Amino acid sequence: PDGGAAERARERSLALAKPPGSLGEIEDLGARLAAISGRVPPPVPEDPAVIVCAGDHGVLGRGVSPWPREVTAAMVRNFCGDGAAVNAIAKSVGARVSVLDVGVATELARHPRLRTARVRPGTDDLSLGPAMGREEAARALMSGAGMAEELVGSGVDLLVTGDMGIGNTTPAAALVSAFTGRPPEETTGRGTGIDDETLRLKRSVVEEALALHDPDPKDPLGVLAALGGLEHAAIAGVILAGAANGTPVVLDGVISNSAALVARALVPDSTGYLVAGHLSAEPGASVALEHLGLRPLLDLGLRLGEGTGGLLAVPLVRAAARVLGEMALLEDLELG
Amino acid sequence: PDGGAAERARERSLALAKPPGSLGEIEDLGARLAAISGRVPPPVPEDPAVIVCAGDHGVLGRGVSPWPREVTAAMVRNFCGDGAAVNAIAKSVGARVSVLDVGVATELARHPRLRTARVRPGTDDLSLGPAMGREEAARALMSGAGMAEELVGSGVDLLVTGDMGIGNTTPAAALVSAFTGRPPEETTGRGTGIDDETLRLKRSVVEEALALHDPDPKDPLGVLAALGGLEHAAIAGVILAGAANGTPVVLDGVISNSAALVARALVPDSTGYLVAGHLSAEPGASVALEHLGLRPLLDLGLRLGEGTGGLLAVPLVRAAARVLGEMALLEDLELG
Numbered sequence: 001p002d003g004g005a006a007e008r009a010r011e012r013s014l015a016l017a018k019p020p021g022s023l024g025e026i027e028d029l030g031a032r033l034a035a036i037s038g039r040v041p042p043p044v045p046e047d048p049a050v051i052v053c054a055g056d057h058g059v060l061g062r063g064v065s066p067w068p069r070e071v072t073a074a075m076v077r078n079f080c081g082d083g084a085a086v087n088a089i090a091k092s093v094g095a096r097v098s099v100l101d102v103g104v105a106t107e108l109a110r111h112p113r114l115r116t117a118r119v120r121p122g123t124d125d126l127s128l129g130p131a132m133g134r135e136e137a138a139r140a141l142m143s144g145a146g147m148a149e150e151l152v153g154s155g156v157d158l159l160v161t162g163d164m165g166i167g168n169t170t171p172a173a174a175l176v177s178a179f180t181g182r183p184p185e186e187t188t189g190r191g192t193g194i195d196d197e198t199l200r201l202k203r204s205v206v207e208e209a210l211a212l213h214d215p216d217p218k219d220p221l222g223v224l225a226a227l228g229g230l231e232h233a234a235i236a237g238v239i240l241a242g243a244a245n246g247t248p249v250v251l252d253g254v255i256s257n258s259a260a261l262v263a264r265a266l267v268p269d270s271t272g273y274l275v276a277g278h279l280s281a282e283p284g285a286s287v288a289l290e291h292l293g294l295r296p297l298l299d300l301g302l303r304l305g306e307g308t309g310g311l312l313a314v315p316l317v318r319a320a321a322r323v324l325g326e327m328a329l330l331e332d333l334e335l336g
Numbered sequence: 337p338d339g340g341a342a343e344r345a346r347e348r349s350l351a352l353a354k355p356p357g358s359l360g361e362i363e364d365l366g367a368r369l370a371a372i373s374g375r376v377p378p379p380v381p382e383d384p385a386v387i388v389c390a391g392d393h394g395v396l397g398r399g400v401s402p403w404p405r406e407v408t409a410a411m412v413r414n415f416c417g418d419g420a421a422v423n424a425i426a427k428s429v430g431a432r433v434s435v436l437d438v439g440v441a442t443e444l445a446r447h448p449r450l451r452t453a454r455v456r457p458g459t460d461d462l463s464l465g466p467a468m469g470r471e472e473a474a475r476a477l478m479s480g481a482g483m484a485e486e487l488v489g490s491g492v493d494l495l496v497t498g499d500m501g502i503g504n505t506t507p508a509a510a511l512v513s514a515f516t517g518r519p520p521e522e523t524t525g526r527g528t529g530i531d532d533e534t535l536r537l538k539r540s541v542v543e544e545a546l547a548l549h550d551p552d553p554k555d556p557l558g559v560l561a562a563l564g565g566l567e568h569a570a571i572a573g574v575i576l577a578g579a580a581n582g583t584p585v586v587l588d589g590v591i592s593n594s595a596a597l598v599a600r601a602l603v604p605d606s607t608g609y610l611v612a613g614h615l616s617a618e619p620g621a622s623v624a625l626e627h628l629g630l631r632p633l634l635d636l637g638l639r640l641g642e643g644t645g646g647l648l649a650v651p652l653v654r655a656a657a658r659v660l661g662e663m664a665l666l667e668d669l670e671l672g
Contacts, residue, residue, distance in 0.1 A: 024637025301360025
């Protein structure tokens with residue numbers, strides 16, 4: 001990111017026809033968009049797209065979620081059929097929806113909205129061995145990056161990360177613990193909704209996985225392969241491609257937050273291209289965002305994923321850019 | 337509001353293709369919109385409008401703000417000229433901007449976006465006597481209501497309250513203290529930005545005014561006349577007209593929050609038609625919203641007014657309605 005552009009945006013913000021600082025975090029966001037684009041005012045995003053990355057999880061066999069594995073594929077069909085929350089919210093903010101199958105266990109029918117890049121039919125159980133091979137993690141990451149590159153090439157000027165994968169908050173918690181050093185009880189939560197007993201089991205599964213793999217955060221691809229999910233890898237790729245293209249990437253919840261830690265471990269500068277769309281109700285989200293130094297725009301108790309929380313923040317991004325581009329200056333006010 | 341519709345919305349929300357409750361406050365908002373409209377799903381707002389109510393304040397003579405009185409008129413001209421934050425943000429969320437002069441001290445030139453209904457050229461100093469007469473408060477309130485009625489008649493389906501008036505956080509603090517019983521040190525803040533000394537002065541001005549008028553919350557129009565501003569009165573009118581028409585009203589910051597207390601004292605049911613757009617940085621805002629039982633959607637450290645924080649919440653309102661109207665049901669997912 002371009003620190004000079006951020007500085008110029010802050011100066012412009014102070015000169016606008018309003019009391020200095022009175023637009024709070026919208027002003028910070030404007031400076032961030034300037035840094036990302038290298039332009040003051042930054043361009044107003046006109047063509048946002050959410051990429052919903054989908055995969056299945058071997059760890060589901062441990063009973064970490066009440067939902068059956070088949071729901072992942074069913075929800076991917078629902079995304080294609082325009083019946084999910086991500087579809088409704090994408091329409092309400094004017095965003096495209098793209099779906100990337102990087103590892104759904106069930107084979108899915110072709111659909112214009114669905115990119116099939118199944119690296120493998122779901123991961124293995126991370127508490128018994130590596131979730132996937134290192135090369136597979138790299139392939140999933142490249143698939144996400146490739147899809148982002150293609151969307152940017154077709155005119156998309158704002159990327160939103162999204163995820164679908166029954167069981168995927170377990171690998172997210174493991175990744176957050178691995179990269180932040182925080183213990184599983186601080187990073188593992190109820191996901192889309194589990195009871196106390198299942199939560200205890202889920203925490204011990206994450207503990208077992210960390211003990212088994214002893215992850216080294218200096219080897220991010222190794223950590224991703226040992227503990228991650230295919231959609232986590234793909235989202236890390238979306239982030240790296242966004243950063244490489246100077247396109248802002250709005251993060252959704254804890255899956256995206258954990259992927260941002262992977263991306264940062266690979267390319268430290270990538271975090272500067274991110275906007276934290278919202279704070280997920282999952283505890284690992286705040287741990288990850290704090291570690292990344294990102295302050296979430298929304299805090300609405302969301303714990304759905306799919307990109308819903310990221311999409312809800314898109315209008316704030318647009319507003320922040322418009323404020324810098326369209327407001328008069330204080331010195332131009334006619335005091336009559 | 338229609339409690340039965342809210343209940344049906346909650347049931348529908350539980351049946352949608354997502355884990356129950358996973359959309360957090362967006363689900364609560366959907367139920368609220370159902371209650372307001374009496375329909376499940378509630379209509380998706382297509383034609384929102386912000387009404388920026390403007391007035392001047394005699395208390396400015398006490399030195400409660402560093403900004404000169406002339407800025408109120410200059411900003412009204414800026415709203416008409418499309419150069420203010422409210423204009424940029426309204427464009428970014430697709431809302432109309434209407435401006436209501438209920439009491440700007442300076443006479444303003446006609447403009448298609450400006451409704452002139454100057455009850456008087458600003459209020460008197462509330463620390464020395466009543467800010468305005470009871471009949472004047474009623475007229476300002478009716479002007480706001482009339483403008484809201486006219487907009488709703490022309491197709492507006494979501495109202496956003498906004499304000500402009502140099503010095504207007506002082507009467508807002510006095511109103512919040514009068515209706516909630518909380519002391520001035522909890523309701524009086526730095527407004528758009530004042531130093532410690534001015535803050536101490538501002539608090540003592542609010543204390544003096546409360547001591548002078550000994551406001552009786554059971555006489556809301558009397559309290560409004562003694563302590564309020566003309567734009568506070570007009571916003572209370574916008575709220576009452578919205579409620580009377582079953583049109584949701586999104587509140588901006590502390591000026592709007594204080595006006596909502598007036599509206600509630602007059603018509604207790606009116607609060608049920610409100611959505612708290614954001615939490616202003618001004619301390620009276622959280623005191624007022626707590627008293628109203630409203631949870632703000634956004635918390636971005638805004639302290640500008642004009643309707644900016646209310647407008648930024650409009651996309652969340654649209655999303656909440658769309659989610660209820662467009663999502664598939666869980667039972668319709670094909671798990672095969």
